[in-house]
Ligand SMILES: Nc1ncnc2c1ncn2[C@@H]1O[C@H](COP(=O)(O)OP(=O)(O)O)[C@@H](O)[C@H]1O
């Protein structure tokens with residue numbers, strides 16, 4: 001089955017709620033390929049129409065021809081036409097290039113009360129309807145069309161009778177929309193030229209954000225009719241989609257007047273939720289591969305690493321852990337509501353209370369104590385008499401300076417993102433290395449990397465950072481992402497450091513533009 005190629009011929013709405021912009025969203029929401037020919041440029045927003053500019057009809061014809069000369073059109077939806085000249089131009093083009101599905105939404109007056117079709121143009125609509133499969137008037141538009149079809153203006157017909165008259169007059173299906181009716185349901189009635197009727201009912205949504213419902217419904221129907229080849233199926237699928245879009249409308253917060261419906265509501269509900277920290281993790285995929293494959297870890301895994309090189313690495317790890325321990329303690333204090341990186345008070349994650357509370361504080365405090373114990377153990381047990389007095393290597397110093405900048409940023413969320421790679425990279429390395437055979441020179445170290453308890457800590461740290469990212473402002477989330485990426489780069493540099501050629505500056509190449517990190 002090919003993706004339906006659906007052309008919308010319509011006016012514009014720069015706020016994206018109605019007209020061509022809404023048409024394209026509705027077509028995309030139904031897995032169609034949307035195309036657009038502009039009949040009128042409308043300066044409007046959620047409060048109403050400010051002005052309308054109708055380009056020369058010769059140019060309109062050029063747009064229409066540009067599409068039909070090149071693309072097979074499976075369906076066309078016709079919306080705002082504006083003037084009688086535009087109606088005639090579109091009608092002439094349609095006569096020559098009639099696609100298999102033609103839906104006309106006879107846009108005359110916007111809900112705001114603004115006219116979108118000249119009075120003399122309404123009369124010209126009849127010839128267009130005769131070329132259409134389906135016409136979708138709202139209540140007021142149906143009354144005008146019924147009059148055009150000969151209904152007496154002094155004794156208005158019921159909606160159903162008006163729809164029957166319009167349908168039989170122009171031999172077209174009519175969907176009489178009930179959005180402006182009252183009652184607990186919003187019912188649309190599909191009437192055929194022979195007078196048969198099918199009612200489509202939906203709960204009425206309590207919202208003032210209904211801008212563009214008619215445009216969106218007709219485009220959805222056109223797309224679905226092109227796919228299913230059946231009008232009742234098309235309306236039956238479009239109607240609950242529109243109801244869901246109305247139910248999501250208040251959440252959009254677009255404009256302060258009658259806002260748009262949420263065209264993405266149904267699709268969004270079906271999309272998998274991708275945790276932010278997973279997005280960050282994928283972003284550093286190549287760094288992780290380089291880390292796993294670096295000479296130091298390969299030597300550690302196969303036991304060929306020089307013992308003195310390893311001791312030199314551990315000496316730097318002790319320097320690192322002592323600072324890292326302080327940052328974890330800072331996070332614990334901040335989570336407990338005391339002094340810490342969030343105390344400087346940025347809006348965002350910390351202000352929203354994310355990643356805070358006694359459990360979070362206890363986690364960071366325990367991690368900090370674990371670090372301190374690890375540093376002591378390394379210093380006394382593995383380094384005694386060897387590298388115990390090694391100065392801080394520039395790579396280690398730069399990594400720590402990066403963590404310090406994160407701590408000084410005033411955002412606990414940014415610091416939490418900066419400390420996270422140490423958890424995650426080590427847990428990943430542990431999982432990758434697996435277990436060492438008996439007698440392996442680095443067996444105890446490899447066991448520490450692969451410890452299940454450490455993997456669980458890494459998962460908990462990730463969960464807390466995820467919570468903070470969810471509550472952060474977009475700007476803060478961006479700073480978190482950069483802090484995480486930069487720390488992961490430093491993790492690689494740290495592993496490369498022991499075998500780096502002196503003077504080559506391990507990691508210096510990867511860590512350019514560090515200064516821009518927390519701006
Ligand atoms: N508050 C609402 N709750 C549910 N459906 C609605 C609501 N308002 C409009 N609709 C539906 O939106 C579609 C457009 O209807 P309508 O508002 O009558 O047309 P128009 O947008 O052209 O004025 C119809 O399917 C109608 O039933």
Ligand SMILES: Cc1ncc(COP(=O)(O)OP(=O)(O)O)c(N)n1
Pocket residue numbers: 010011012013018019020042044079080107109110111112116210211212213214215216
């Ligand atoms: C350019 C343009 N076309 C049509 C409309 C009217 O949209 P409609 O879907 O009928 O919804 P309302 O906003 O009138 O309820 C428009 N405003 N602009």
